Amino acid sequence: MSAVQRLRSNIGAVCALAIIVALISLALVGPLFNPNNIESLDWAHVAAEPGLIGAHWFGTDRLGRDLFARTLEGTRVSLAVGLAASAISLGVGIIYGAVAGYVGGRTDHLMMRFIEVLSGLPLIFFVIFLTVIFGRSQYLLFLTIGAVGWLTMARIVRGQTLSIRQREFIEAAVASGAGSARIIFKHVIPNLLGPVIVYATLTVPQIILFESFLSFLGLGVQEPHSSLGTLIAEGAGEMEAAPWILVVPGSFLALLLLCMNILGDGLRDALDVKER
């Protein structure tokens, strides 16, 4: 049975994938059907309840901005941060970990100590520091989160590489005259993809959560743009008077994270093949 077939037979993972796809397409095409945009203030309906009044399907916030439009934008931004930062951490982490694991010896030792030093730095301090120096921007957010996210990936990849390096086909590749770079990129890294994909699907929700946390603290995405985190922060202030301002983006975030975690688990089961 192939990995795809195994994934298909996992109903939970298929549902999770369907919901993720639905959420992403909603975030992408939803604004086309919405007469309201993220910035316009509707003074007639401030903190309106969800309903059909003024086409504010999810209600409005305390400035009268349409919550549907803002939540969709927040979802887009959160996903973009999650994917971009994961891609950075994936790229850096795989290469760093594979080189450390394959070369071994003193190089490995130094590379891993460097990771330990970095992971010893307080993350929040690191992010605040960079934001203060470079100013706030979405791209900086991708970079900073990616820059701290690759540490765990590098460790995982190194561990896998250490075990792959012992396999006989690596020795055969060395004996056939392949250089270290060729072996790392052609014979080692493709063999790591199983565990890496699984870890990556679990990294995306982690990073989204971290971005939300930063935005909640006011370090992330800035007005008038929104991410799920800023929306939740806003909603938390109005929790008693207008709970929907918190509930709508909160449930989007919760649903997204839940589905991504279930999908990640499903992928791990599907790709974790004992005999290959």
Added chain:
Amino acid sequence: MLLMSRSGRLTPALAVEKLGVQFPQPTGTIFAVREASLSVQAAECVGIVGESGSGKTQIFMAAMGLLAAAARTDGSVRFEGREILGSPPAELNRIRGSKLTMVFQDPMTSLTPHLRIGTQLAEVLVSHSQMSWHDAERAALRILERVRVPEPRRRLRQYPHELSGGMRQRVMIGMSLLCEPSLLIADEPTTALDMTVQAHIIDLFRAMREESRMAIVLISHDLGVVAGLADRIIVMYGGRVVESGRARHILQRAEHPYTAELLKCVPDLKGPRLDRMPSLAGQAPSPSSIERGWAFAPRCPRADARCRVERPLLREFPAAAHQVACHFPLSS
């Protein structure tokens, strides 16, 4: 032999001189190979025979630069006259895989699982002879035909797990032949295969020998495998060469008691039926111990007090081209 190599006409394909391989361990150094000397002439097939742990594989791992990082070596290994022992990987990569190739014991694990057979074969040519991928794949197809893989065109598109063990070993042999090597080292190429497939692979080696002028080193613990192929046989014990000579002489008139004992262990279908599998009494010497006297003495039926204190040196006996390390060779 030395004289011939100086003349420049008959440089051996591989010349190993006083090679030592040690593995320092916290509990004491392990001596895998001790002062081993041997040579392989161009276009010659040499069988290396010995028990597990006799150091037969380690000699060639040292030559290929495949020893574990902790290993220490001394002595010399020359390939086509050039010293290769301890050369940097970049230099070794120019010859290994092209002029000097190796086939490993277990074909089930020696192919990279996620790459198609065609890709793995072509990669060798692309990296060694700067061939284009297109040409390299055509050459890969030809080599699969040469090693008698059925339906070669289909195999190129398949992954290693879709092939049987015997087929994979043919692919490995094909891969080692791609660049027309001058020396092929086959490390127990049939041990992981079942009997009928073994016979096919040995036939294949015989055919390869006739088709090209490369030298072959066949490492095996099984004299039966080596007997049909080798021109010369070298017998190893405890990291040392104990006997070497023409295959015919070794098989019919072995001089070393150890070789004679090994020959008794080869089952003979024509001979009388034995109740027990013959086996060698005693245990192989521990590679970690310091040698005191001759390591084979405790197991040798002919040993006397001298063997226990004095290790015999390799000497020519009873004629040139036959060397034996024994105080009391069988015909003396």
